[in-house]
Amino acid sequence: MNSSLTPASHSPRVADATNDAFGVYVHWPFCQAKCPYCDFNSHVKQGVDQARYAKALARELATMAQRMPDRTVTSIFFGGGTPSLMDVASVETVLDAIAARWAVDPQAEITLEANPTSVEAERFRGYRAAGVNRVSLGVQALDDKSLKALGRLHTADEALAAVALARTTFERISFDLIYARPHQTVDNWRAELATALAYTAGHMSLYQLTLEEGTPFAALHAAGKLQVPDQDVGAHLYEVTQELCSAAGLAAYEVSNHARPGDESRHNLVYWRGQPYAAVGPGAHGRLLVEGVWHATKAHDDPMRWLTQVERTGHGLDVDEPVDNIARAVEMMLMGLRLQEGVALSALPAPASAIIDKQAADALTVDGLLARTGDNLRVTALGRPVLNAVLREILL
Known part of the structure; x- marks a missing residue:
């Protein structure tokens, strides 16, 4: 760990393929309530000094721009937490700061995550006027009993009303649903997903519930007080998800993300x-390419500690480490094999033989879990449900 910025000249230079995409991630860590399944860096806090x-x-963005100058921003993403608790002026301040430090592509995708409560939905037009052109709604479920169990503050009707309003306000929208929820059946999910698909505008994120360590759901499950669908039912729910989305024309371009062609999340x-992005805000993780050297960055999780350090030093980082060729190649495999398109092995900054067990990869190819076409390696539809196991097998 390093609480000060690591000079690029003191880090090992690593190989990298040239690309033009460059993202900016902005983390807003505050929520109205903490959901019992959530392990993101989010905090329930009243009376946030938004202007501060x-x-x-904006100041941390200026520091990041000094490290990666002369880039053109192709995507911006406000995540959280609950960014739709930001007032419009705060969003404008951040977007103005980005535009003041970098060129912004005229076609840049600018996404803001939102919760579909009626109060937040009323802000949509203000966000659009500020420059946001895509919204991602945390719907999570379309029945009120499940929403209450998930700790959500909106109803199913409010969620669908927010989706409808978003479709009339923003150029592009997405929304999330969680499946394999407590007591959920295959028939319930089939009906719920069919309803959701009737409202979609081209992109959906569909996640199986994961019991993350340290969350209330994980503790309840360990105590035998929370029952979730078993592995067989979970596999069936996954199959239904693929079936219905495919029939609706929303390909699974990533393990949990479905889109019509052209509606994929660019950010x-x-x-x-494995492209570069600057990340600002409490707990935000980034990947910077500074004079040919990749850096992994992470800011302090605690909002007040982050805030006071930014005001004192210009950044809130508690991690700023160079990434060597091997570590970067492994990361590119871990991330890239989530995509339907797979990974171009020649683009890895280290020889594939240094990170991939060829014998294991060949065996999984014979079994139909991996596919190799020339330079490209990808996980097949058969392999996607067991992606983590595939990765454990092939990565050295």
Whole structure:
């Protein structure tokens, strides 16, 4: 760990393929309530001094721009937490700061995550006027009993109303649903997903519930007080998800993300393709390419500690480490094999033989879990449900 910025000249230079995509991630860590399944860096806090936090975000952006100057921003993503708790002026401050430090592509995708409560939905038109052109709604479920169990503050009707409003306000929208929820059946999910698909505007993120360590859901499950669908039912729910989305024309371009051609999340593709992005805000993780050297960055999780450090030093980082060729190649495999398109092995900054067990990869190819076409390696539809096991097998 390093609480000060690591000079590029003191880091080992690493190989990298040239690309033009460059993203900016902005983390807003505050929520109205903490969901019991969530392990993101989010905090319930009343009376946030938004102007102060927005000014700090702008200052940290200036520091990041000094490290990666002369780039053109192709995507911006406000994540959280609950970014739709930001007032419009704060969003404008951040977007103005980005535009003041970098060129912004006229076609840049600018996404803001939102919760579909009626109060937040009313902000949509203000966000659009500020420059946001895509919204990602945390719907999570379309029945009120499940929403209450998940700790959500909106109803199913409010969620669908927010989706409808978003479709009339923004050029592009997405929304999330969680499946394999407590007591969920295959028939319930089939009906719920069919309803959701009738409202989609081209992109959906569909996640199986994961019991993350340290969350209330994980503790309840360990105590025998929370029952979730078993592995067989989970596999069936996954199959139904693929079936219905495929029939609706929303291909699974990533393990949990479905889109019509052209509606893929351009910002998330930056992550999955191993392209550079600057990240600001409490707990934000970034990947900077500084004078040919890749750096992994992470800011302090605690919002007040982050805030005071930014005001004192210009950044809130507690991790700023160079990434060598082997570590970067492994990361590119971990992220890239999530994509339907797979990974071009020649683009790895280290020889594939240094990180991939060829014998294991060949065996999984024979079994139909991997596919190799020339230079490209990808996980097949058969392999996707067991992606983590595939990765454990092939990575040295």
